[in-house]
Amino acid sequence: MEVKTAFGADLMSDVLAFAQSGSLLLTGLTNPQVIRTADVLDISAIIIVRGKRPSPDTVQLAGDLGIPILVTRFILFETAGRLYQSGIRGCLVKVDGSVHSHG
């Protein structure tokens, strides 16, 4: 699996609005809705930050849907910074202010 872009948020509606297919998702949420959201968007893998552990039903669902979960003790900012330093870029740089649609 090759990943070039990432998005980070704890608000699932923001993830739905902005994250793009094939991106990594960095989040502090650990419930099954994170997996559902990732599935809907074809997210390549989820990184759970701040040392949180996914709940057993989250792990189960991720396994069923074939979505990898990684965990890290780094905070969201640090995780994003380290990934950026390694060449990963945001799935979008900034929002255009008026619409959230990707067309």
Place this chain on the structure above:
Amino acid sequence: MADEPLIYENQFNVQGGNFSDAGKVASHIKAILKGFGIPSEAVRKTALVAYESEINIVSYARKGVIHLRLAPDQIVIETIDEGSGIADIELAMQEGYSTATDKIREMGFGAGMGLANIRNFSDIFHISSEPGKGTSLKMIIKWRP
């Protein structure tokens, strides 16, 4: 449009308050559309609007139904729920406005973006609601440009 032949049609029940299953129907709809070889961008938009609608039913209604209709040029998602309804639709459509409970916010929803996302990712979007009875949404996504 009403006479348009259908390639596929199905409907799915959603139970209000069943947070652990929220998103199951959207995942299912996505798999069905993929199976028909619908272009991935249209599948993604449809799954997204179905998912936000499903979250709304689970969060705010007693129960609801999500209809999926696949036509030769478009996908129609229609949801009808029995619940509290929306008194002021214009207000509910505003980004950031929310009446979400802590339970909804724990899931990462309830930031007041749901209906705005549904509108932004639909090619055609209709909403109607009767306070005390329920809310109906209709979303059309064109898949053949």
